[in-house]
Amino acid sequence: MQIEVAMPLGNITYAGLSIDPSADESTVLGIQAVALTSTLFQYLSPYPVVFRIYKYGTTWEYSHMPYLITFFYAWAQSYYGLLVRNAFMLFINSFGVVVSGTFMIIFVRYCPKGRKAYLRSLVVVGSFFMSLACYGAAYHMEEDDGVYFIGHVNNVVSVLCYLAPLATLQVVLDTKNAESIPFMVAVMNLFSSLSWFLYGVLLDDNFLQVPNFLGFLLSALQLALYVAFPPPRLIII
Numbered sequence: 001m002q003i004e005v006a007m008p009l010g011n012i013t014y015a016g017l018s019i020d021p022s023a024d025e026s027t028v029l030g031i032q033a034v035a036l037t038s039t040l041f042q043y044l045s046p047y048p049v050v051f052r053i054y055k056y057g058t059t060w061e062y063s064h065m066p067y068l069i070t071f072f073y074a075w076a077q078s079y080y081g082l083l084v085r086n087a088f089m090l091f092i093n094s095f096g097v098v099v100s101g102t103f104m105i106i107f108v109r110y111c112p113k114g115r116k117a118y119l120r121s122l123v124v125v126g127s128f129f130m131s132l133a134c135y136g137a138a139y140h141m142e143e144d145d146g147v148y149f150i151g152h153v154n155n156v157v158s159v160l161c162y163l164a165p166l167a168t169l170q171v172v173l174d175t176k177n178a179e180s181i182p183f184m185v186a187v188m189n190l191f192s193s194l195s196w197f198l199y200g201v202l203l204d205d206n207f208l209q210v211p212n213f214l215g216f217l218l219s220a221l222q223l224a225l226y227v228a229f230p231p232p233r234l235i236i237i
Helices: 025-044 047-056 065-083 087-110 113-139 143-175 183-203 206-228
Strands: none
Touching: 025 087, 025 183, 047 087, 065 087, 065 113, 065 143, 087 113, 113 143, 143 183, 143 206, 183 206
């Protein structure tokens, strides 16, 4: 049986998603609160590294992948929230689009000149294909097919988002130093993926459960690398 529940937080209605009837409203709101907080910090967590990049005018050994993929992750998540009429997902991930897009612009601004054109082309090409996917889902598919298609796109981008901090894995192994992996990004990814996995369980939504379960494992791996190869200085704030 499909149940539609209107929540006090922004008059949220879960149209098209079934909520576990055994879950009371306080449980749902509690997981929402954790997901909201952890996701806000997840999107803001690159700030210490981005501020260093801005302050010193260089990107050092940091990879562009976490910033680029997080932008497309927020885009895919917010559009998926729009399609399933989930105002909670739409709100928090729209915030992520703005924040991650700003961080990406700063990274491109201060990356080595030889990489600027390459990174800009990645942003343009990625934006083109994301726009194409969203347009196709909205105007050339039945509603259920569009949700299913964007759900799969969201799965792929979500897993890539959690994989992105491992882009410098070879550097970590060669130098025995995990400093190039953004520590706060890994920490907040861990909490965010866990809360969204639990949220997906409540909604009985595999498109939330699967990528976030994998994201939890990948984030745990990144933190394990910090334990195995601790950097001489830990950049947190």
